[in-house]
Amino acid sequence: MSQPTKPSSTNSLRQRLFNRYTISGILIVLLAAGGYWGWQKYSAKKNELNKYQVAEVEKGDIEDLVTATGTVQPLEYVDVGAQVSGQLKKLHVEIGSVVKEGDLLAEIDPTVLRATLDARRAGLRNLMASKKNQEAQAALAAIQYQRQKNLFEEDATTKESLQTAETSLKSAQAQVESLQAQIEQTESTLRADEANLNYAKIYAPMSGTVVSVTARQGQTLNANQSAPIILRVADLSTMTVQTQVSEAEVGKLRKDMDVYFTTLGSQGRRWYGKLRKLEPTPTVTNNVVLYNALFDVANRNQALLPNMTTQVFFIAATAKDTLLVPTAAVTLTRGAGGANAGRNAAGASNPMANMTPEQRRAAFEKMTPEERAAMRERRRAQADEAAKDGKPSETPSDDKAQSGKPAEAQGGQESVQSDSSGLPSENAQRPKKTGTVRVIDGDNNISQRTIELGVTTRVQMQVLNGLAEGERVITGVKQASQNGGDRPSGVNNSMPPGMGGSPMRGR
Numbered sequence: 001m002s003q004p005t006k007p008s009s010t011n012s013l014r015q016r017l018f019n020r021y022t023i024s025g026i027l028i029v030l031l032a033a034g035g036y037w038g039w040q041k042y043s044a045k046k047n048e049l050n051k052y053q054v055a056e057v058e059k060g061d062i063e064d065l066v067t068a069t070g071t072v073q074p075l076e077y078v079d080v081g082a083q084v085s086g087q088l089k090k091l092h093v094e095i096g097s098v099v100k101e102g103d104l105l106a107e108i109d110p111t112v113l114r115a116t117l118d119a120r121r122a123g124l125r126n127l128m129a130s131k132k133n134q135e136a137q138a139a140l141a142a143i144q145y146q147r148q149k150n151l152f153e154e155d156a157t158t159k160e161s162l163q164t165a166e167t168s169l170k171s172a173q174a175q176v177e178s179l180q181a182q183i184e185q186t187e188s189t190l191r192a193d194e195a196n197l198n199y200a201k202i203y204a205p206m207s208g209t210v211v212s213v214t215a216r217q218g219q220t221l222n223a224n225q226s227a228p229i230i231l232r233v234a235d236l237s238t239m240t241v242q243t244q245v246s247e248a249e250v251g252k253l254r255k256d257m258d259v260y261f262t263t264l265g266s267q268g269r270r271w272y273g274k275l276r277k278l279e280p281t282p283t284v285t286n287n288v289v290l291y292n293a294l295f296d297v298a299n300r301n302q303a304l305l306p307n308m309t310t311q312v313f314f315i316a317a318t319a320k321d322t323l324l325v326p327t328a329a330v331t332l333t334r335g336a337g338g339a340n341a342g343r344n345a346a347g348a349s350n351p352m353a354n355m356t357p358e359q360r361r362a363a364f365e366k367m368t369p370e371e372r373a374a375m376r377e378r379r380r381a382q383a384d385e386a387a388k389d390g391k392p393s394e395t396p397s398d399d400k401a402q403s404g405k406p407a408e409a410q411g412g413q414e415s416v417q418s419d420s421s422g423l424p425s426e427n428a429q430r431p432k433k434t435g436t437v438r439v440i441d442g443d444n445n446i447s448q449r450t451i452e453l454g455v456t457t458r459v460q461m462q463v464l465n466g467l468a469e470g471e472r473v474i475t476g477v478k479q480a481s482q483n484g485g486d487r488p489s490g491v492n493n494s495m496p497p498g499m500g501g502s503p504m505r506g507r
Contacts, residue, residue, distance in 0.1 A: 049444055053476045055326050057467045062324055062455045066252050066314035068293070070243030070261065072304050075296055077234035078206055081227035082215075083199040084108060088230070091217040099204040099233060106230055108221065110200040117193040124186045131179040138172035145169040208235040211306055234306065239299045241273070243312045244283070244290040247372070248361040252316045253278060259295050261310040271304070273297040275314065288365050289372070317455045323463040328475040330435040330453070330461050437467070438474040446474065 082088075086108040093105050148165040151157035215221065215230040222228065241261060245253065253275060260270045279292040293314075297304070364372065433453045438446055451466030467473070 049440065049446075051478055052474045053328075053478055054440065054472050055329060055475050057323055057325050057463065057469055057471045057473065059321055059469055060324050060460075061320050062318065062322065062457065062460055062462050063315055064317040064455050064457050066245065066249045066316055068243045068245045068249070068312045068314070070241045070293075070310045070312050072239050072241055072263075072308040072310060073306055074208075074211070074234035074236055075238040075240045076206070077208070077211070077232055079229045080105060080202060080205065080231050080233055081229045082108060082202065082221045082223050083227060084113060084196045085221055085223045086110070086112065086200065088215055088217055088219045088221055091213070091215070091230075093210050093213075093231065095210055095213055097210045099208065099210065101204055101207045103204045104201060105204055105210075105233075106202040106215075108200040108202070110197055113193070113197045113200055117190070117197055120186065120190045120193050124183065124190060127179060127183045127186055131176060131183060134172065134175045134179055138169070138176050141165070141169040141172040202230065204233055206233060206235065208233045211236075236299055236302055236304075236306075238296055239304045239306075240294055240296050241310055241312060243293045243295075243310075245278075245293050245314075246361050246364065247282070247289040247291070248364045250278070250291045250293075253293060253314060254316075258315040258318075259312060260315070261297075261312040263304070263308050263310055266303075271297045286365075287367075287369065319455045319462050322454070323467060323469060324460045325437065325451075325463050325467060325473055326475045327456065327459055327461050329437050329473040330451070331437070332453075333434045333436065333450070432464075435461070439467070440472040440474065 088106060089109045090107040091105075092103075092107075093099060099105065145162075145165040145168070148157055148162045152159065152162045211232050211234045213231040215228065221230075255276075256274045258272065259275055260272045262268065262270055273295040275293060275295045277294045279294070282289045282291050284290075367375070433456070434450055435453055436448055436450050439449050440446055449466055452464040454462035454464045456462070
């Protein structure tokens with residue numbers, strides 16, 4: 001009887017188990033390889049982007065603002081003074097009184113003025129009486145002259161008597177003319193004395209509010225040297241904001257540009273107006289050159305009072321519901337040579353080419369007057385050279401736009417004209433600006449793209465063309481943390497989790 005072949009059965013079982021383990025191992029290796037490939041494709045690329053600061057392109061509003069401080073003053077006011085000397089007998093108003101044109105404001109003691117007027121009138125009457133007496137003497141001299149003339153024709157008198165009578169007549173007539181001139185002079189002085197007596201009563205020259213009183217009732221006023229100021233009447237319905245703008249920012253101002261301001265106690269309320277005038281004469285404080293910019297605002301509810309301190313914002317450019325990108329993500333392109341060429345050219349001609357407005361302002365404040373004068377000469381030379389070549393000046397300035405359109409102030413541009421307001425026109429044509437950004441696509445690939453820019457500020461820039469809403473751009477590189485970077489020290493982020501990489505964290 002034959003025995004069963006046990007070794008053959010055992011070998012067959014081993015072979016089946018070996019094939020099963022082999023296939024399982026191969027599958028595990030394939031799955032591990034696939035997982036590693038997927039991690040390399042997605043997670044590793046994400047880890048590569050972790051070193052960058054990323055922002056999305058979004059829609060919003062943007063304003064390019066020039067900030068300054070100012071004070072509120074009435075647009076129309078009159079300093080009411082005294083034209084005659086004397087004691088301030090009565091003051092009919094006080095600070096805050098509302099007056100109409102022609103209202104009595106104050107009275108000066110008229111005693112001396114009235115006495116002077118009475119004396120002048122008496123002197124006038126004396127002269128008029130003297131004139132009548134002299135006219136009678138002239139009439140008598142005329143009769144005597146005619147009598148001597150008739151006698152001389154009949155040879156009844158001498159020629160000397162005739163000449164004496166003629167001389168007496170002419171002298172009497174001259175005395176009459178002299179008295180007439182004295183009367184006219186006295187009448188003129190009398191009118192001045194009457195006016196001075198009327199000036200003893202001071203009337204309101206305009207309708208408004210009494211905003212200050214510098215004299216007190218009973219005070220003696222001396223108007224011989226200069227007219228002493230008694231009070232000020234101002235029309236508070238329209239106020240003027242006198243703003244001091246830095247030399248570094250004054251080039252961005254345009255006539256009729258929108259401007260608004262707030263006050264310390266306004267609780268965020270804004271008053272709006274339009275820039276009216278830029279005074280050409282600056283004020284220099286601690287070697288800082290400041291120019292006065294004026295604009296008016298209605299004050300219907302009397303919420304604004306004289307000498308209020310304001311924080312003023314000139315809207316150099318604005319855009320609503322537009323695409324915005326962080327300023328840190330954009331590299332500006334200056335000139336035809338690209339970003340670096342334009343930046344190097346501007347930096348070679350002007351050391352402030354790559355500075356922000358705040359940095360330029362600080363640099364201006366540190367300069368001596370001689371250095372500022374030299375820089376102005378360089379800018380004028382650049383503007384003249386650019387005008388000869390038919391190109392805009394390379395003087396750096398921030399981009400500006402209005403209503404979604406880009407606008408840039410160019411100091412050497414001949415199309416920018418000014419009028420008596422001291423400000424260039426708002427209708428000047430300005431070239432557009434471009435820049436480059438690094439964009440991250442859906443596959444986490446980084447590419448560089450050229451975009452067209454509009455309104456720019458220190459924080460954001462308006463995108464006119466080249467980007468879409470929701471796209472991601474690189475704004476910079478993350479700074480290293482205190483423990484050695486953005487990732488924990490000793491962890492290799494080039495490997496997937498479980499194989500030396502940092503563990504995945506729930507989000």
